Amino acid sequence: MFNPSQEDVRRFFCGVHAKSRAAQPMDALETLAGQWLQEHPEYDAEMADAEAAVAKVFDGAAGASNPFLHLSMHLSISEQCSIDQPQGIRQAVELLAARRGSLHDAHHEAMECLGQMLWESQRAGRPPDGQAYVECVQKRATTTR
Incomplete structure (x- = not known):
């Protein structure tokens, strides 16, 4: 069973963001993640720096949401629907x-x-x-x- 760490998830989405911006080939999961990233351009700044993303604490202060959790939920629902x-x-x-x-x-x-x-x-x-x-x-x- 695949059980990624918080760091793995953040690096995955930042990597997809980078590949998408550079028009690099992506596998099926990356392509799906890239589609959800395109739906959320407000997350571009968060995705641009993987090291900052890994270090950042998303505690909900000032109503801020966790873009990695949000995107992960999009992927989860997409996968649930596919099967x-x-x-x-x-x-x-x-x-x-x-x-x-x-x-x-x-x-x-x-x-x-x-x-x-x-x-x-x-x-x-x-x-x-x-x-x-x-x-x-x-x-x-x-x-x-």
């Missing part, structure tokens, strides 16, 4: 994307559900509840804002 795990997530995200008119916006809403599921899992000391996660995304897909 439909947990079962039903692909359909739920596709329905949410159709409803919102944007896959990117759908991912952001699914991230809320994913984060909630992980927080509840950690808090309760039990495995993540994939069904609850899918149901949360489905609920968002079937309700109007």
Whole structure:
């Protein structure tokens, strides 16, 4: 099982950013990460310096989010949808994307559900509840804002 460290994740995204800017070839995962990086140009400065990225502490101060966590969640949801795990997530995200008119916006809403599921899992000391996660995304897909 692949279990990258925080440093590995940050170097991965910074490397993808550099390869993308230099128009260098990328593997499938890097290409997908590059697509999500293109959706988030506000992260360009964070991605430009790998050493600074590795050293930086993202503590949520002043409302700042962690771009590496955000991009990792995009990748996670993309991978979940590609293999439909947990079962039903692909359909739920596709329905949410159709409803919102944007896959990117759908991912952001699914991230809320994913984060909630992980927080509840950690808090309760039990495995993540994939069904609850899918149901949360489905609920968002079937309700109007």
